[in-house]
Amino acid sequence: MTARQMKLGAFLWATGHHIAAWRHPKAHVTAGIDIDHYIQLARTAEAAKFDMVFCEDAAGLREANVGIASQTSRSIGFEPISLLSALAVQTSRIGLVSTASTSYNEPYGLARTFLSLDHLSGGRAGWNLVTSASPIEAANFGSTGLRPHADRYERAREFAEVVARLWHGKLDGASGHDGQSFSVRDPLDLPRSPQGAPVLVQAGASDVGRDLAARTADVVFTAAQTFEEAKAFYDDLKGRLAAYGREPDDIKIMPGVAPVVAETEAEAREKYEELQELIPDDVGVALLSSYLSISDLWRCPIDGPLPELPPSESMQSRQALVIEQSRRDNLSIRQLARHFAGARGHWRIVGTAAQVADELQARFEGGAADGFNVMPSYFPGELDAFATLVVPELQRRGLFRRDYEGRTLRDHLGLKRPV
Amino acid sequence: MGDNARMHLAVSLLSGIADPGVEAEFSHLASFVQKAEAAGLDMVLLADSAPASDGDAANSPMPFEATTLLAALATVTSKIGLVAAASTIAHQPYNLARRFASLDIISHGRTGWNATMAQNPRETANFSRPEGFSSGDFRRRTEEYISIVQGLWQGWDADALLFDKSGGRFHDPEKMHLLDHKGEFFSVCGPLNVARSPQDAPVLVLSGLSEPDLDIAARTADVILLDERPIDDAKAHYADLRRRVAACGRDLDAVKVLMNVSSIADSKPAAVADSLEEGFRAKSCDGFNIIMPAQLSALDDFVDLVLPELRRRGLFRESYRGATLRSHLGLAGGGGQ
Incomplete structure (x- = not known):
């Protein structure tokens, strides 16, 4: 076998x-x-x-x-x-x-x-x-x-x-x-x-x-x-x-x-950064907002932390993942948005x-x-x-x-x- | 010689396979449609219903649903129009409009939707509407349905996609339009998430018409299929339909009327050609929809024997002049405008 x-x-x-x-x-x-x-x-x-x-x-x-x-x-x-x-x-x-x-x-x-x-x-x-x-x-x-x-x-x-x-x-x-x-x-x-x-x-x-x-x-x-x-x-x-x-x-x-x-780790990092640089901030934040099912995330300071959020009716489990990661890695909204925009969670x-x-x-x-x-x-x-x-x-x-x-x-x- | 001096020709594949010895494999159907394309026919119509009852047991059903079959056939042909039947009971209008918009891009502008105005009790029974619709409700519902589908097909302007990488503008938001339809049976916001059709809009082929449906057909259809009937009756119907088309403010050439023909197998080629010529010259239609089983031998008889005779008489074009179904049919942009 x-x-x-x-x-x-x-x-x-x-x-x-x-x-x-x-x-x-x-x-x-x-x-x-x-x-x-x-x-x-x-x-x-x-x-x-x-x-x-x-x-x-x-x-x-x-x-x-x-x-x-x-x-x-x-x-x-x-x-x-x-x-x-x-x-x-x-x-x-x-x-x-x-x-x-x-x-x-x-x-x-x-x-x-x-x-x-x-x-x-x-x-x-x-x-x-x-x-x-x-x-x-x-x-x-x-x-x-x-x-x-x-x-x-x-x-x-x-x-x-x-x-x-x-x-x-x-x-x-x-x-x-x-x-x-x-x-x-x-x-x-x-x-x-x-x-x-x-x-x-x-x-x-x-x-x-x-x-x-x-x-x-x-x-x-x-x-x-x-x-x-x-x-x-x-x-x-x-x-x-x-x-x-x-x-x-x-x-x-x-x-x-x-x-x-x-072929090399450096090349891979470079390729990834090249993609990250192409993300407009408003697109990244909008994508993160839709994952969190909240419409006014753009009102929060983009370099500040994610605000406290009410439980979501639609995507309960994925929302929890996003929040957990932002707390764990102490990410700003911009960082989290870019991170999630890239791989969608x-x-x-x-x-x-x-x-x-x-x-x-x-x-x-x-x-x-x-x-x-x-x-x-x-x-x-x-x-x-x-x-x-x-x-x-x-x-x-x-x-x-x-x-x-x-x-x-x-x-x-x-x-x-x-x- | 003007376009109106030449007839349009379609073949309809019966959904059953008449000869149980013939495997209804995709490759077999592909050969059939490729042969029709080599012959220069305007389009092939793919039916999408089961044999009506056990009485048709000799007809084993094709193993394919029509829109999926159309997508596959589109990849092995390049010119011929491909029209699939799809039921207004089986699909939500947004899903149907989207499927056909996608098919039209896969086929590079060769797709049509065959909608029927007739209610199929088998479908209501299997699609959670066992009580069916009253005929008046079904007619109003179908009319609303068609207007939604045609409206969704216009949701993106032909020049909406910019693909501007450095400027970060994928499309022009001004050239994307919501439908925002709220009607008696449906409410549909739109737009489709599929780009504009390469032929402006997929072709709408309407069949199963009864008298009260004729004005709906005159307003919305690109092609109307009429059941075979005696020539005087057909002439009267054709003239009546054209009056209705004109009354809607549409160009007379914007709607093509094709007569269903199902009896060619039993006749000699010259007799078939005579009969088609007579019907066409008598102004009873703009062309014919030849209904046949999905067998190469049936198509061979028509293509190899009848078609050369029609061409000799100047009744059918020698080859395709364009690459889209609308161009084959001599139609301008999408219907219903």
């Missing part, structure tokens, strides 16, 4: 995960209207044997302030299901995972669409379930206000249950679904998935989010800055599985990691391939991760850098595959095929 190996996702987003990525001289600034660029990124990730490419999603702008929004590249881009459907027939092995919301879709349509993506790709599709916390999105769907956190998760639980029954062929004319939020009469009109069912991914980190993941998810994406946070999350979530009759290995936990890698590693591999190895072997969702700073350069520098180093250490062994996303992830 081969040793346990880590799973890797290539998280594709706009011109890059760094908020100022699009301004970098080597960033592909027209990414959001260039399908060939995405085909190339997917092929790069596939050649490097990544388990999957991953697209996050929101059905609306990211930033309500149009002046701020116009200084980022995140207001326009491809809708991910159409994007991944195009990538499906331009790649042959890599998994294709997209976010889609349980608040603004219906389970029958979502199950059918992802199953179609699964057929187009020969069993390589996955769905990242989100419940949507943004009031900007809500305003595109006739809502007068966001649903409370618990409500959104109750709808999500019912949604996921119906999708699973449809994918598993367990919903038919005799036993349709008639529930609190949804009613469905018929089975899907598409054949069964080539991998049994598309892979189900989740990212909710709150208590109710963790329970939903423990009940239904195959993969969990998470944000954790320190080893201790990552380990605590990992142990907590794996510990919840037994209650649902599942084994620890039935879920793969993949924290986000935002590496900046170069995910874990940042700046260094050589060996240094990045050391850090990943420590979390992987220390029982804090089954793999990582890699968030390159800008595209295509930083995905290329990870693929050509870090992946070979991980392979040399026996920590990552040298080639695909199976054909489906479930094969890559080592997940059971549902019956």
Whole structure:
């Protein structure tokens, strides 16, 4: 039996995960209207044997302030299901995972669409379930206000249950679904998935989010800055599985990691500083404000500390992470804003391939991760850098595959095929 | 010879695979659409519904939902228009507008949305609306839905994106517009988070029309599909539709009326060409939508035998003159203006 190996996702987003990525001289600034660029990124990730490419999603702008929004590249881009459907027939092995919301879709349509993506790709599709916390999105769907956190998760639980029954062929004319939020009469009109069912991914980190993941998810994406946070999350979530009759290995936990890698540590630092310098202050503060769900952070002195904040209804767990870091490292609003603008609360590693591999190895072997969702700073350069520098180093250490062994996303992830 | 002397030709793929021996694989469908593109057809329409009942068991369903299939086909073709059916019951208007806007960028301006004015009970039953809509409600809802989708497609001006790295200006905020729609059935703020269509807006193809829908179609559609009917009846319908288009203040050339044709398989090529010529010259339509199973043999018969005959008679253009679906159809910018 081969040793346990880590799973890797290539998280594709706009011109890059760094908020100022699009301004970098080597960033592909027209990414959001260039399908060939995405085909190339997917092929790069596939050649490097990544388990999957991953697209996050929101059905609306990211930033309500149009002046701020116009200084980022995140207001326009491809809708991910159409994007991944195009990538499906331009790649042959890599998994294709997209976010889609349980608040603004219906389970029958979502199950059918992802199953179609699964057929187009020969069993390589996955769905990242989100419940949507943004009031900007809500305003595109006739809502007068966001649903409370618990409500959104109750709808999500019912949604996921119906999708699973449809994918598993367990919903038919005799036993349709008639529930609190949804009613469905018929089975899907598409054949069964080539991998049994598309892979189900989740990212909710709150208590109710963790329970939903423990009940239904195959993969969990998470944000954790320190080893201790990552380990605590990992142990907590794996510990919840037994209650649902599942084994620890039935879920793969993949924290986000935002590496900046170069041949030497000095070069990596220089590359990172170059990106940080490109962040306008008002953009950094606005991004931090939206993570903290407060609208008037700009009123506070930018070189002063973060003010005391009321508990948030929308993103409870991530807010706690941000606050904890600002207190721990004694950061000013400007410093915190730049820090978070760069990696959006995910874990940042700046260094050589060996240094990045050391850090990943420590979390992987220390029982804090089954793999990582890699968030390159800008595209295509930083995905290329990870693929050509870090992946070979991980392979040399026996920590990552040298080639695909199976054909489906479930094969890559080592997940059971549902019956 | 003016544009109006040439007919427009589309093929519609039936959603079922008539021959169970033929795998409904993507590569098979890709070959079909590539053949239609080599023949210079205006567009391929992709249906998106299951066989109506078990009575159609001989038709195994295609394993693909139409918008996902369209995205994939867009990457293996470069000229032909690609139109997907998508239901106003199955999708929220913001999501549908966004999906098609994205498809239009993936296809470099070759995408259309086929909306139907007819309510499908199978969809209401599976999309948490088991009671369905009254026909009046459904008509008003569909009209509102279409206006939202077309409005969202205009949310970004064609020159909104600046890509100004050194100046730090990615787009011009003055050239991004909220929709701010509040209506009887929907409220949608907008804008889309997808850039402007390379062809101004995706093409709106309307089908399933009944008499009370005709004014909605005349106001909003780029292409109207009419069911096959006797030639005198068709002429009257066509003239009526054009009167309604003019009454909305739209240019008569802004709407193309295509007649569905489903009976070509049983006829000799010359007879098919005769019948299409007769219908076209009698001013009963602007062209035809040939409905066929997704089989290369069915397309071969039409492309290799009927099409050369139509070209010989000067009824169909020799090749594509532009690269977008709107250019194939001789349409100016987005509909509904």
